[in-house]
Amino acid sequence: MINISKTIGKKIDKFTPVLKAQSIGQIISIGDGVALIGGLADAMMSEIIEFPKKTYGLVLNLNKHTVGAIILGSGNHLKEGDEVTTTGRILEIPVGESLIGRVLGPLGNPLDGQPVPKTTQTEALEKIAPGVITREKVNQPVQTGITAIDSMIPIGRGQRELIIGDRSTGKSTIALTTIINQKKEKLICIYVVIGQKAAFTAQLIDTLKKFKAMDHTIIIAANASDSPALQYLAPYAGVAVAEYFAKQGKDALIIYDDLSKHAWAYRELSLLLKRPSGREAYPGDVFYIHSKLLERAVKLNKENGGGSITALPIIETQAGDVSAYIPTNVISITDGQIYLESDLFNAGIRPAINAGLSVSRVGGDAQIKAMQQVSAKLRLELAQFRELAAFAQFSSDLDPTTKAQLDRGSRITEILKQGWDEPLDIEEQVVIIWAVTNGYLDNVTIKNVKQWHQEFIKYIFITRPKLKATIKKEKVLTSKILKELEKYTQKFNQTHPQLVKQQEDQ
Amino acid sequence: MKFYNKTDAIVEGILSYLEEKKSLDLLPEVAKKLSQQSFVRIDPNLAVVSSNVELNKKQTDEIKKHLSKYLNRPIRVKTKIDKSIIAGLRIEVAGQMIDSTVNRKLKELKTKVIYD
16 A cells, blocks of 8 residues: 555656647547547647547548547547547557567557566557668578478568468468477567457467477467457558568568458448448558558668568468459569468368469579479479379379379379478478489388388488588589488388388289 | 527528428437537637636736737637636647646646556
8 A cells, every 4th residue: 555655656756747739639429449530730640649548549531620540449438529639659669679479469568468578669660661772682581391382482581472262271370380490590470460369369379389489479469359440550560570670680570360351450440431442342542551561571681781571461262262352462462472272271281282373473582502403393293293183083094104293293292291380491301302303202102101201301311410411501402412312212212111112012 | 588689690591491391300410510510610810718717808918919929810819717727727729729727737647647
C-alpha cells in the first residue's frame, strides 16, 4: 500500500503540465473500429491521433470536413462527441536486439507474458522502399533445408518468393522448416501471423521452442480476434523490424502468414471507411498495399551495409484457383512462387510442391555452383517423368527406355519427399541428388528409397568425413570429388545388398 | 413564446414542407444530421472563451486583441461560463484549442498516473 502511494506520489511530482495550442476534433460517429471525426483541421495522412484514455488511432481518410481513422486497440469506451487531438507523430514500432525470441503485437506490445523489451530506437511502419541506388542483385542463397526447393526453386537473400496453395497443403510448414534450418545460418527470422487462430500462434511458438529456433526468431502476431486495424498493420510492423536488422548489415527473413487474410482485413476497413469498392469488393489500392510491402524486401549493396530482407509471403487459394484477384496480384509482385497442391499432398508427396508450376525468377544466381551442377539434370528428368507418367497411364507394355525414365522419375520423387522436421544441409542435398540422377538408386525398390537415403548420407559422411567441408569450401563438384563420390557410392551399394538386392528378385 | 418569435424563417419553411409531404417523422434524422454538421462547421473567426467567472470588458478586449494579432485577422469573442473548469481559461478558435484550465491539468495528471 505504501509502495503504491509512493509510486503515485513520484508520478505526481514528475508531472509538469504543458500549455500549447492543440488541434482538436470531435467524434461524429464510431463503430467497428472505425471513427469519423469532425474538426481536426491539422490532421495529416497516416498520423497518430489521440482519443481519451490514451487510446490512439491512425488517420486513413482525409475528407473536406471530416477525418476517417482506425482505432488501434480497444475503443469500447469511446463515444460520440469525445474529444480527439493530433499528436504530430506517425506510427512506429520500438526495435532492437532485445526483440529476438519474443512474441509481439503489431504495436510492439508483448504477447508472451514477459515485460516490454528494452529498446532505444523506433522504426516507422510506413516507409518508402529503398531505391535502385542502394540495391544489388540477389547473390547469396537462403538455405531452406528442403531439397525440392533448394535444388529446383532456389531462394536468394533479398528475394520475394510466394508460397501459394489451398488450405492445409503445408504452406506454413515450408516456412517453419526454413526457420528451423537457419540455426547455423545467421539469418534473423520474423514470422508475421495475420488473422490466424490464436491456437496456431501458440503451436508455432511451441514448435519453434522445441527446435531451439526462437533464439533467432521474432513473432509478430495479429490473431483472428484482433481488430482488422491491427491485422492490417502487422506485416508493416514485421518489415519495420526486419529493416532495423538489414540496416546493420544483417540478413533477415520475413514470413507473412498470410496475405489473403491481410487483404480481407484491409477490405473490411475500406468498406467501413466507405471507400469505393472494386472487384470482389476490394478497394482500388489493394494491389498497392501488397506491392509497397513486398518492395521493402531488399538486398542492399556493400556501400549500404550489404544487409538483406528476404520475404516469403503466403497466399491461400480457394479450390486451387490461382487466377483469383489477390493470388494473381501477389504472383505478379513476387520473384516467383512455390505452388502446393492438395492432390500431391493427399498422395503422400510432402512437401506437396508442383515442380512444373513453381518457379524462382532470380534465385538461380544465388545457388551454389555444386547445386547448379546437379539440379539442372534433376529438373530435366523430373519434367520428362511428368510428361511420360501422364501417357504411361494408358499403356500396358512400355519400351525399356520409357520404363527406365519412369523408374528414375519415381525415385527422384521419392528422394524429394521430406519430413517437415528434417531439414537437410546443402551438401547432403547435393550428394543425394547427384546419386539419384546418376542412376545409383535405379536398383533400389521404391519402398527402400527412404532407408537408402538415410543410410547413404550417414555412410558417405562417416567414411569421408572431409567431404562435407570440401564441398562447402570448393562450392563446386570437382572431378576429384566426383570420382570419390562414384567410388564410395558403388561401395555402399555393394555393402548394402539388402537395400538393392530386392530389385533383382522382382 | 419568446423562442417561438425567434424561430427562423428557414426552420419554419422546412417544418411546413415536411408537414406538407407528411414526413414529419423524419425530424429526428434531420436533427441528427444537423448536430453532426455542427461538429464540422466551425466559424473560423469566432473564438469561444470559457472561464469559471465572468470576464470583464477589459479582459475580453485583451483576449480579442491578442487572438486577432496571433491569427492575423479580426476575431470575434464569445464568452461562456463553465464552473467545471475550476480555474483558468480555455480558448477554442478555428479548430485549435488552448487549454490552461485546472480541470484539464487534473485530467492529464489522471491519465498519466493510470496509463503510464
